[in-house]
Amino acid sequence: MILSYTHTETKPMLNRPLNFAATQPALPSLKTATKRSSFLTIEGVSKVYPTRKGPYTVLQDVNLTVDQGEFICVIGHSGCGKSTLLNMVSGFANPSSGDVLLQGQRITKPGPDRMVVFQNYALLPWRTAFENVYLAVNAVHPHKSQAEKRAIVRDHLAMVGLSEAADKKPPQLSGGMRQRVSIARALAIRPQVLILDEPFGALDAITKEELQEELLKIWNEHRCTVLMITHDIDEALFLSDRLVMMTNGPAATIGEVMEIPFPRPRDRALIMEDPHYYTLRNQALDFLYHRFAHDDE
Numbered sequence: 001m002i003l004s005y006t007h008t009e010t011k012p013m014l015n016r017p018l019n020f021a022a023t024q025p026a027l028p029s030l031k032t033a034t035k036r037s038s039f040l041t042i043e044g045v046s047k048v049y050p051t052r053k054g055p056y057t058v059l060q061d062v063n064l065t066v067d068q069g070e071f072i073c074v075i076g077h078s079g080c081g082k083s084t085l086l087n088m089v090s091g092f093a094n095p096s097s098g099d100v101l102l103q104g105q106r107i108t109k110p111g112p113d114r115m116v117v118f119q120n121y122a123l124l125p126w127r128t129a130f131e132n133v134y135l136a137v138n139a140v141h142p143h144k145s146q147a148e149k150r151a152i153v154r155d156h157l158a159m160v161g162l163s164e165a166a167d168k169k170p171p172q173l174s175g176g177m178r179q180r181v182s183i184a185r186a187l188a189i190r191p192q193v194l195i196l197d198e199p200f201g202a203l204d205a206i207t208k209e210e211l212q213e214e215l216l217k218i219w220n221e222h223r224c225t226v227l228m229i230t231h232d233i234d235e236a237l238f239l240s241d242r243l244v245m246m247t248n249g250p251a252a253t254i255g256e257v258m259e260i261p262f263p264r265p266r267d268r269a270l271i272m273e274d275p276h277y278y279t280l281r282n283q284a285l286d287f288l289y290h291r292f293a294h295d296d297e
């Protein structure tokens with residue numbers, strides 16, 4: 001059964017003061033998910049890979065609807081199928097059964113309306129930061145003038161604080177800077193959906209927190225829909241509107257969807273002081289390490 005805190009109960013909280021714990025003593029109760037008006041719909045999706053030992057069902061009957069502008073985090077044990085699921089949203093993979101629909105249109109292939117930021121940056125190492133972003137802009141907007149395209153690149157490098165490093169190549173950049181280039185490249189295309197596959201997993205804690213804040217700021221300004229895989233519960237609690245928790249594979253599915261009710265803009269220190277923070281954190285930990293613990297844990 002998919003459980004969820006209902007959206008309607010938490011939405012009005014967006015305008016409440018930050019220390020909402022004082023005004024909201026109890027968490028909303030868990031309820032069965034209701035159907036939402038959907039921007040992105042994952043409907044009865046299963047994914048089966050052929051292997052030498054026969055068909056291997058990675059995902060079975062995954063259902064999720066996402067509102068436009070929502071920030072979703074996805075968490076689950078390694079190998080459960082998180083990347084496989086988001087690859088079907090980006091269009092790099094297709095479901096074996098079921099549908100993934102964006103504004104009612106079935107997703108069958110990658111497109112500039114959905115951009116992906118990978119953990120390993122996926123930058124061309126022999127091209128500068130500027131050129132890496134320019135190539136993507138040029139591919140999507142071949143008819144814009146060179147001056148327009150260069151302006152888009154400059155604006156997006158500035159947005160992630162990399163104007164000074166525009167002429168450096170990836171090997172001359174730190175991990176955090178490379179990840180900023182990947183984010184600038186994805187955002188420069190103005191995607192409707194930004195897909196981030198463990199984007200900050202390889203970064204040190206301080207750089208990670210800096211980039212989380214930047215990502216929230218950019219998302220707040222541009223309000224694209226974000227789907228982000230993470231292994232970090234605190235990251236998910238700080239960033240997301242909803243945390244999607246996946247069961248273990250094979251035949252993994254969504255086990256629970258947790259609404260994250262903290263008002264925005266979020267202040268990390270303030271939400272971490274909130275007693276609800278630890279209730280939600282413990283609930284996610286319980287899901288991962290008790291209810292769906294890995295065999296070897």
Ligand SMILES: Nc1ncnc2c1ncn2[C@@H]1O[C@H](COP(=O)(O)OP(=O)(O)OP(=O)(O)O)[C@@H](O)[C@H]1O
Pocket residue numbers: 049050051056058076077078079080081082083084085249
């Ligand atoms: N092309 C493929 N052929 C066969 N099996 C595959 C293929 N791609 C992925 N798998 C299998 O599907 C399962 C899910 O893989 P996936 O990469 O989606 O996991 P994940 O949840 O993203 O893990 P991680 O957290 O380690 O990134 C794994 O068992 C993996 O071996």
Ligand SMILES: [Mg+2]
Pocket residue numbers: 082083084197
């Ligand atoms: Mg993965």
